[in-house]
Amino acid sequence: MLRKIFSAFRNPAQYKTPFYPIEVRCNRCGETISARVNLHHDLSLLDEPGPGKSAYLSRKTLVGSGRCFQRIEVTLYFNGDRRLVHHEISGGELISHG
Numbered sequence: 001m002l003r004k005i006f007s008a009f010r011n012p013a014q015y016k017t018p019f020y021p022i023e024v025r026c027n028r029c030g031e032t033i034s035a036r037v038n039l040h041h042d043l044s045l046l047d048e049p050g051p052g053k054s055a056y057l058s059r060k061t062l063v064g065s066g067r068c069f070q071r072i073e074v075t076l077y078f079n080g081d082r083r084l085v086h087h088e089i090s091g092g093e094l095i096s097h098g
């Protein structure tokens, strides 16, 4: 019990976690689509600071599993600590991340 409480309060070390989870909702059918960004392999280093003083970006194209074939294009901007500082999305909305 005590151990459980302790781990619940512990801040997960995002920096060491290679996968950054995101959830988007399709604008067309409302389906929620989960994806994850591999923080070691999916990030591209920007030549100069991007939106929100970002250092990296990652682009994802997500398609739901249903009959809807809407493509959701997400661009995620991360700072040097690999924290999400800005995002752009078309075809859906970002409903949760990290």
Ligand SMILES: [Zn+2]
Binding pocket: 026, 027, 028, 029, 030, 031, 064, 068, 069, 070
């Ligand atoms: Zn859809």
